Amino acid sequence: MTTTTSRRESVAAPAAPPKGRARRLRQDWWIYLFLLPTVLGYGAYTVYPLLASWWYAFLDWPGFAGAGTFIGLENFERLIGDDLFWNAFWNSLVFLVIAVPLRVGLALALALVLNARKTPFKGFFRTLFFLPVVTTGAIVGVVFTLLLDASGPVSLSLVWSGLIDSPENFAANAGTSLYAGIAVWVWKWLGITLIYWLAALQTIPQGVHEAAMIDGAGAWAEFRHVTMPLLVPFLVIITLIDTVAAFNVFDLMQTLTGGGPSFSSEVIEIFIFRTAFQANVPQLGYASAAAVLFGLLTMVLAVAQALGMRWARGRRGES
Amino acid sequence: MTLRLRRPSVRQVVTVVLLLVLGGLWVYPFVWLVSASLKTSSEIFGSGLGLLPEEPVWENYARAWSEVGFATYFVNTLVITVGTVLLVVVRSALAGYVLGRYDFIGKKFLIGLFLVTFFLPEGYTIIPITQLTDQLRLLNTHTGVILGLGAGGQIASTLLYAGYFRRLPKELEETARLDGAGPLTVFFRVMLPLAWPITATVVILTYLFAWNVYLLPLVFTLSEPDLRTLAVGMTVFVGERGTDWSGMAAAAVISLIPVIAVFVALQRKFVDSIAGAVKQ
Numbered sequence: 028m029t030t031t032t033s034r035r036e037s038v039a040a041p042a043a044p045p046k047g048r049a050r051r052l053r054q055d056w057w058i059y060l061f062l063l064p065t066v067l068g069y070g071a072y073t074v075y076p077l078l079a080s081w082w083y084a085f086l087d088w089p090g091f092a093g094a095g096t097f098i099g100l101e102n103f104e105r106l107i108g109d110d111l112f113w114n115a116f117w118n119s120l121v122f123l124v125i126a127v128p129l130r131v132g133l134a135l136a137l138a139l140v141l142n143a144r145k146t147p148f149k150g151f152f153r154t155l156f157f158l159p160v161v162t163t164g165a166i167v168g169v170v171f172t173l174l175l176d177a178s179g180p181v182s183l184s185l186v187w188s189g190l191i192d193s194p195e196n197f198a199a200n201a202g203t204s205l206y207a208g209i210a211v212w213v214w215k216w217l218g219i220t221l222i223y224w225l226a227a228l229q230t231i232p233q234g235v236h237e238a239a240m241i242d243g244a245g246a247w248a249e250f251r252h253v254t255m256p257l258l259v260p261f262l263v264i265i266t267l268i269d270t271v272a273a274f275n276v277f278d279l280m281q282t283l284t285g286g287g288p289s290f291s292s293e294v295i296e297i298f299i300f301r302t303a304f305q306a307n308v309p310q311l312g313y314a315s316a317a318a319v320l321f322g323l324l325t326m327v328l329a330v331a332q333a334l335g336m337r338w339a340r341g342r343r344g345e346s
Numbered sequence: 347m348t349l350r351l352r353r354p355s356v357r358q359v360v361t362v363v364l365l366l367v368l369g370g371l372w373v374y375p376f377v378w379l380v381s382a383s384l385k386t387s388s389e390i391f392g393s394g395l396g397l398l399p400e401e402p403v404w405e406n407y408a409r410a411w412s413e414v415g416f417a418t419y420f421v422n423t424l425v426i427t428v429g430t431v432l433l434v435v436v437r438s439a440l441a442g443y444v445l446g447r448y449d450f451i452g453k454k455f456l457i458g459l460f461l462v463t464f465f466l467p468e469g470y471t472i473i474p475i476t477q478l479t480d481q482l483r484l485l486n487t488h489t490g491v492i493l494g495l496g497a498g499g500q501i502a503s504t505l506l507y508a509g510y511f512r513r514l515p516k517e518l519e520e521t522a523r524l525d526g527a528g529p530l531t532v533f534f535r536v537m538l539p540l541a542w543p544i545t546a547t548v549v550i551l552t553y554l555f556a557w558n559v560y561l562l563p564l565v566f567t568l569s570e571p572d573l574r575t576l577a578v579g580m581t582v583f584v585g586e587r588g589t590d591w592s593g594m595a596a597a598a599v600i601s602l603i604p605v606i607a608v609f610v611a612l613q614r615k616f617v618d619s620i621a622g623a624v625k626q
Contacts, residue, residue: 051451057529058444062456065441065504068433072498073463076474083473091480137368146361147354154613155369158376161609161616163558165577166598170379173591178391180378187395214372219620226621267465274467278560282581296469296561303473304565311473318470325467332465 080322083315090309102316112317114290115298118205119321122294123273126209130220131266133213135258138224139250153225157218164215168282171211172198201291204284208292212279220269227261228254260339267332274325295321379602383407383595390591406596416597418572419579423557423601426491426575430556431549433496434503438548439538442507447514460501468561471498476565486570494562496552503548510544511537547619550612557605576601 052059084102088095106112137156141149159167175181177194185191197207231254239249277296280286286293286301293301295317303314354362377397382390384402410416445453475494476485484490518540522532538545560577567573580597609616 048451055448055450058448058450061440061444061529061533064437066456068437068493068497069459069499071478072475072494073466073471074459075478076471076498077463077466079474079477080470091477140361140365143361145355145358146365147358148362148365152365152369153617154610155372157617158372158606158609161554161558161605162602163560163577163580163605165558165560166580166601167375169580169594170375170598173382173390173595174375174378176391180374180395183395214375218372222617222620229621271465271467274465274469277469278558278577281560296467299469299472300561300565304568311477315473318473321467322470325465325470328465333461 080315080318083312084319086312086315088310088312088315090311095312098312102313103320105313106316106320111290111293112298112320115286115293115295115317116321118291118293119274119295121205122209122212122276123270125206126212127266127269127273129209130213130217130269131262134217134220135224137217138221138228139254141221142225142228153218153221156221159215160218162215164278165282167211167215168279171207171283175207198284199288201288204288204292208276208280208283211283212273212276215279216269216272220265223265223268224261227258227265230261231257263335263339267328267335270328271325271332379595379598382592383599385592385595387590387592390595403592406592407600409590410593410597410600413593415572415574416576416579416600419574419576420601422488422573423575423577425488426495426563427553427556429488429492430496431552433492434500434552435545435548437496438500438503439507439541439545440533442504442509443511443533443537445504446508446511460504463499464501466499472561472565475562479566485566486573488573491563491566491573491575494566495556495559500552503552506544506547507541510541514540546615547622550616550619553608554605 083095085097085099086095087098087101140146141152173179175196175198177196179196181197182191182194186194195203197203235253235257236249239253244253275296276294277300280292280294281297281300284292286297299314299318299321302310302317381397381399383406384404385399386403389400444450445457475498479485479490479494482490484493514537519532519536522536527535558577559575563575564578564581567575567578580594580601
């Protein structure tokens with residue numbers, strides 16, 4: 028560690044006693060050079076948009092060509108009275124509350140089966156369930172509009188098995204379109220959550236399993252009292268990852284239902300897209316205000332995530 | 347091997363049957379899609395649950411490929427994916443290297459910023475990013491899409507590199523520095539080659555993301571159909587030719603082939619990458 032003979036003093040930067048900020052900054056110039064692409068890109072494409080949305084939310088701004096005029100809180104006042112905004116907000120929440128537990132729970136059940144030593148063809152089934160993950164969300168949406176059509180296979184087989192009386196188009200029915208979206212979303216992404224769970228299960232030492240067997244614990248008792256407690260930290264992390272994934276359903280919903288019929292499956296991303304880019308007169312300020320309000324919700328979740336991660340790390344550390 | 351001779355238990359058989367039923371639900375849409383791509387449009391809706399086409403209609407593929415400009419979409423997707431992957435690898439490796447191995451003024455701030463924005467949804471930033479791209483005169487260009495996809499976000503990649511570089515022994519770069527190599531040389535000649543497992547992971551994750559992304563390419567090419575990607579072109583296909591479902595199915599098969607082929611070829615690596623990323 029004492030080799031300071033190289034051309035650049037900075038090699039030993041961690042070992043050298045810090046002698047003032049200016050000197051450190053001068054010594055570490057190359058570090059900042061390495062960071063430059065990320066700092067520039069990140070600043071322009073993540074930090075700037077984050078701040079700019081707040082500014083835009085206060086503008087009446089009918090298109091990228093113009094500059095927009097400051098109108099104070101008007102956008103927010105309008106949003107609060109806008110039933111379509113609350114409809115989208117509510118749809119996003121319903122989506123979250125149903126789809127995330129479904130995806131996390133179903134994937135866990137499947138992971139437990141695929142992790143058991145005695146289950147044959149594990150690799151084959153893992154591949155099978157992972158297949159939709161690599162496919163394009165937009166294409167999945169389009170293909171499922173056909174599968175869910177009244178004359179498509181889903182409707183036909185439900186009629187055939189007597190579960191419904193007459194053919195039904197689930198994506199084009201205001202009562203079912205959001206749930207159709209949820210089902211397709213869970214279908215598409217289950218495989219990746221399955222992999223998360225399998226990775227989590229692998230961290231449980233085999234000895235724990237054997238000890239439970241010796242104690243005469245049945246499969247359920249072992250899961251309930253041994254496996255599950257060890258998985259709780261992962262449950263927190265995986266739920267958070269999937270929750271945020273559930274905010275990015277634009278591709279699937281837009282292509283499956285387009286938010287319809289009559290806004291029954293319009294989630295917040297579609298609301299933003301529609302007001303900002305699809306309207307005859309783009310309402311960029313209004314859409315930004317919606318994004319900001321929606322962002323507040325994700326910020327609450329981000330804080331929950333930070334706390335959850337810290338807690339999960341602590342649990343993992345002590346076990 | 348006694349394993350082969352052992353008779354499967356009842357439980358195993360039940361498990362496999364249940365898995366096959368569930369698995370069937372997962373493969374069925376793909377099988378249906380391939381079948382639809384070989385049928386006529388009327389046959390898709392008229393033939394009920396039958397999967398075998400009366401007579402395979404290969405023209406669907408020819409039509410999807412040439413008529414709607416799918417060849418162009420394919421090239422666009424390729425250019426955008428390769429560009430995004432390169433951008434993400436280079437910049438996350440550079441940043442991850444110094445974040446993982448060195449202390450410098452501003453490091454804590456940078457990491458804090460990363461964590462705060464880790465889960466920022468796409469929809470939140472799309473308007474400012476479009477506006478910025480417009481001002482840079484990059485709207486309706488490949489460069490604009492690549493920057494939009496690869497320049498911000500991708501925090502996971504940076505953190506994966508940081509985690510990996512942190513664990514490499516110090517001696518490696520010291521030897522190189524004694525030989526008079528500068529930081530850039532050390533990085534590109536010694537450190538980056540050593541980090542190939544992470545590079546593979548980042549390439550896979552970014553490739554998946556960039557090949558399949560929809561919102562940003564859609565918004566960026568609203569007025570320039572020639573720049574559409576496969577994902578975007580696909581949906582336009584549906585809108586413009588409302589009834590050509592068989593052409594659409596063929597187009598979907600064409601655009602899924604590259605991702606599925608790469609996935610099947612690199613299957614283990616894919617799964618390990620994602621598992622590794624979550625364990626971190």
